[in-house]
Amino acid sequence: MASALExxxxxxxxxxxxxxxxxxxxxxxxxxxxxxxxxxxxxxLEFRRFTExxxxxxxxxxxxGLLGDFDLxxxxxxxHTFLYGHRFWKVVKAAIEAEAEVFADQKPSLTDxxxxxxxxxxxxxxxxxxxxLGITAVGFMSLNQVGLxxxxxxxxxxxxxxxxMTKSPDRIVAERQKDDSQGLxxxxxxxxxxxxxxxxxxxGDGKFGIISEEEIASASAxxxxxxxxxxxxxxxxxxxxxxxxxxxxxxxxVGVLAGEKKLSEVGxxxxxxxxxxxxxxxxxxxxxLRLACQAKAYGNVSIVIPPxxxxxxxxxxxxxxxxxxxxxxxxxxxxxxxxxxxxxxxx
Ligand code: FES
Numbered sequence: 001m002a003s004a005l006e007x008x009x010x011x012x013x014x015x016x017x018x019x020x021x022x023x024x025x026x027x028x029x030x031x032x033x034x035x036x037x038x039x040x041x042x043x044x045l046e047f048r049r050f051t052e053x054x055x056x057x058x059x060x061x062x063x064x065g066l067l068g069d070f071d072l073x074x075x076x077x078x079x080h081t082f083l084y085g086h087r088f089w090k091v092v093k094a095a096i097e098a099e100a101e102v103f104a105d106q107k108p109s110l111t112d113x114x115x116x117x118x119x120x121x122x123x124x125x126x127x128x129x130x131x132x133l134g135i136t137a138v139g140f141m142s143l144n145q146v147g148l149x150x151x152x153x154x155x156x157x158x159x160x161x162x163x164x165m166t167k168s169p170d171r172i173v174a175e176r177q178k179d180d181s182q183g184l185x186x187x188x189x190x191x192x193x194x195x196x197x198x199x200x201x202x203x204g205d206g207k208f209g210i211i212s213e214e215e216i217a218s219a220s221a222x223x224x225x226x227x228x229x230x231x232x233x234x235x236x237x238x239x240x241x242x243x244x245x246x247x248x249x250x251x252x253x254v255g256v257l258a259g260e261k262k263l264s265e266v267g268x269x270x271x272x273x274x275x276x277x278x279x280x281x282x283x284x285x286x287x288x289l290r291l292a293c294q295a296k297a298y299g300n301v302s303i304v305i306p307p308x309x310x311x312x313x314x315x316x317x318x319x320x321x322x323x324x325x326x327x328x329x330x331x332x333x334x335x336x337x338x339x340x341x342x343x344x345x346x347x
Contacts, residue, residue, distance in 0.1 A: 002147075005103040009144040012110055014045040017141065018280070020110045024137045027115075029130040031084040031169040034288045035304070036134035038255030039080055040141065041280045041289050042306045043072050048145045050316045064315060067234050067251070068241075068308030073146045075202070075307065076154035082200045082257065082304040084169055085135030088125060090156040092132070095121045096139045100148055114140055131169060163205060164198075176258035179299045195297055199239055200257075201305040203231055208238060216263075216292035216303065217242045217252050232307075240305060245293045250277035251309045252292040259301030260286045270294040278313035 002010070012020075021040045025033045051070070054060050061067075072079060077093075080086050099117050108116070115129075118136040122129035143151045164172055180195050193212040197219060199205060210219035220238030234241035234251060243251040247269050256263065265285045274281040274291065281289045292303070 003100050003103070005100040006143065006148055008103065008113075009110075009140060016110065017045055020114065021137060023111045024114060024133045027130060028134045029084070029128070029169050030173045032131070032134035034255070034257050034260070035080075035083045036137055037282070037288055038257070038304060039083065039134075039138050042255065043079060043141070043145065044278070044280060044316075045141070045145065046316050047278065047312060048072065050312070064310045064312045065250070066308060066310040066312075068232070068306075069202075070308035070310065072142060073150050076142055076146060076151060077157050078159070078202055079142070079307075080135060080138045081159045081202065082255075083135050083138065084165065084172065085131055085133075085138075087158055087161055088121065088127070088132060088135055089139075089158045091125060092121055092135050092139045093151070093154070093156045095124075096136070096143055097148075097152055100143070165205075173258070176300075176302045179262075195300045197297065198300070198302040199305060200303075201232070201239070202307045206239065210297045212298055213264075213296050215245075216240060216254065216290075216295050216297060216301070217245060218293075219297070220292065232305075234309065240292045240303075241309065242293060247273045247291055247294050249309075250279065250291075250311050253277070253279050253306060253309060254290055254292050254295075255304040255306065256288040256290055256295075257302040257304055259297075259299060260288050260290075262297060262299030262301055263290060264294075264296040264298070266290070267294065275317075276313045277309075277311050278316055 018040060021037060025037050028036060047070075051060055069075060077089065080089070085092070095117055114137050115133065117140075118132045119129050121136060122132045125132070164175055167175070176198070182193055195210050195212065196207045197210050197216055198207045199220075208220055208223035208225075210216065217238075217240055220240035221242070223238045226239075228235035228237070228239050231239075232241060234243075236242065240254065241251045243249040245252075250273070253274075263286060266281070266287065270291050271281070274289070279289060281287050
């Protein structure tokens with residue numbers, strides 16, 4: 001039987017959760033203000049509710065074009081490594097489990113419930129609550145999506161911060177805002193300015209160069225420093241998974257942790273296709289959820305790459321216009337499969 005806390009959390013719709021996330025994000029330290037918004041879009045509640053009702057995973061993958069690991073239950077401890085607050089996860093998880101023990105028939109608002117538990121954690125850890133709010137909201141939603149038994153069964157392990165994430169929250173924010181120096185004669189450069197895209201995904205972090213006005217996906221493809229496909233089978237070129245490069249397949253969605261104002265505005269096609277894919281892109285001109293094949297950079301940006309992608313807007317939300325999806329994903333994939341089979345026959 002579901003606990004009182006699970007029943008309470010389960011009554012809220014995805015848009016009610018997102019309203020709460022807006023409030024939490026406003027009160028979070030800037031280091032996690034975008035990150036918490038992004039996490040809630042990488043793991044949408046309605047998508048989870050839909051997939052739960054359809055346990056045949058291979059059919060789900062086929063019908064929604066799902067690639068990668070979309071199941072939050074597989075990544076309870078690791079889905080949020082890109083939040084600064086991830087380092088507090090063990091304590092946050094324990095506090096939410098303790099809250100599940102004592103939660104009764106109270107009727108707090110969702111925001112107040114999260115804030116209250118976050119305040120208790122902050123006091124215990126002696127850190128500012130603005131650093132705890134985001135990861136606490138993530139913890140509550142994780143419990144809501146996977147249920148208390150699976151939530152408790154996760155080990156509560158954390159990834160040790162590396163690189164920039166070892167610095168103070170203020171320093172991280174300041175470093176993320178900086179652009180690469182253009183050198184002594186940089187003032188002479190016009191369109192050929194060079195910047196960096198700092199990335200993080202479930203397995204690590206790094207950066208690649210980008211030329212001013214270049215799309216993130218093109219810049220990522222030029223980085224051949226690793227066998228990216230060995231890390232993520234969706235990554236055919238650089239670290240950012242791509243397929244069509246024309247806003248048609250949804251493979252290249254990324255969250256923008258910092259620098260979204262240094263990206264091009266969202267065009268009508270990206271805006272429309274994000275709805276088709278099911279990705280909940282905020283409505284503003286420079287949102288923190290983008291298609292890497294469409295977003296052009298005009299300075300340094302920091303992105304997070306989600307562990308999965310799919311095309312589920314119409315099926316899950318039913319709120320997109322009737323559209324014949326361009327069959328780029330399917331055809332490109334078929335082409336590759338055909339090439340692979342021909343090549344292996346030749347061997
Ligand atoms: S690569 Fe297909 S939408 Fe960007």
